[in-house]
Amino acid sequence: MKHLVIFSILLLNLSSCGPNVIFDQKESISDPWPYDDNKKFDFEITDNTKTYDLILILTHRDVFSYENIYLNATTIFPDGSKTTNPVSLQLADKNGGWIGDCTGDNCSIPIEMSSASYFKSNGKYSIILEQYSRKDSLEGISAIELKVLESQKE
Numbered sequence: 001m002k003h004l005v006i007f008s009i010l011l012l013n014l015s016s017c018g019p020n021v022i023f024d025q026k027e028s029i030s031d032p033w034p035y036d037d038n039k040k041f042d043f044e045i046t047d048n049t050k051t052y053d054l055i056l057i058l059t060h061r062d063v064f065s066y067e068n069i070y071l072n073a074t075t076i077f078p079d080g081s082k083t084t085n086p087v088s089l090q091l092a093d094k095n096g097g098w099i100g101d102c103t104g105d106n107c108s109i110p111i112e113m114s115s116a117s118y119f120k121s122n123g124k125y126s127i128i129l130e131q132y133s134r135k136d137s138l139e140g141i142s143a144i145e146l147k148v149l150e151s152q153k154e
Helices: 002-015
Strands: 021-028 039-045 052-061 068-076 082-090 101-103 106-117 123-131 141-150
Touching: 021 039, 039 141, 082 106, 123 141
Parallel strands: none
Antiparallel strands: 021 141, 039 123, 052 106, 052 141, 068 082, 068 123, 101 106
16 A cells, blocks of 8 residues: 555656646648648647747658658737748758657657747637648658647746
8 A cells, every 4th residue: 555655646746747738739641742731730828928839740751752841831820810931840860860769660750849939819829731842742751740838948
């Protein structure tokens, strides 16, 4: 019984140490990924006095032919206004080795899109990601995930 109490206390302490996940959604991508297959992520911000981290996790196969991928990232704000920015995501290091966690023929790369950032207002936000490469259909990308976390950074 004593061991159960100690184990329960340790488990409670460990589970309370991580970041508070506000949103986590993973979208599968058809291979090849065509221009017109946009991925939309809708999430709610209820406390704009806190800072947040936005993490994008890109999963690709090791046959992906490029060291980076270009995306257009459109943010739609609660008031309906929007902004679009091109984003280049680095997938390989300068020696051509894949960045991130690679097991088998898949690699997952967490990319910090925004760190310790404030949202202007509470409400529903949408982020739309579209592939923006030179090719109409991009082979080797299998999934894209967006996480919104309460920031642990000061």
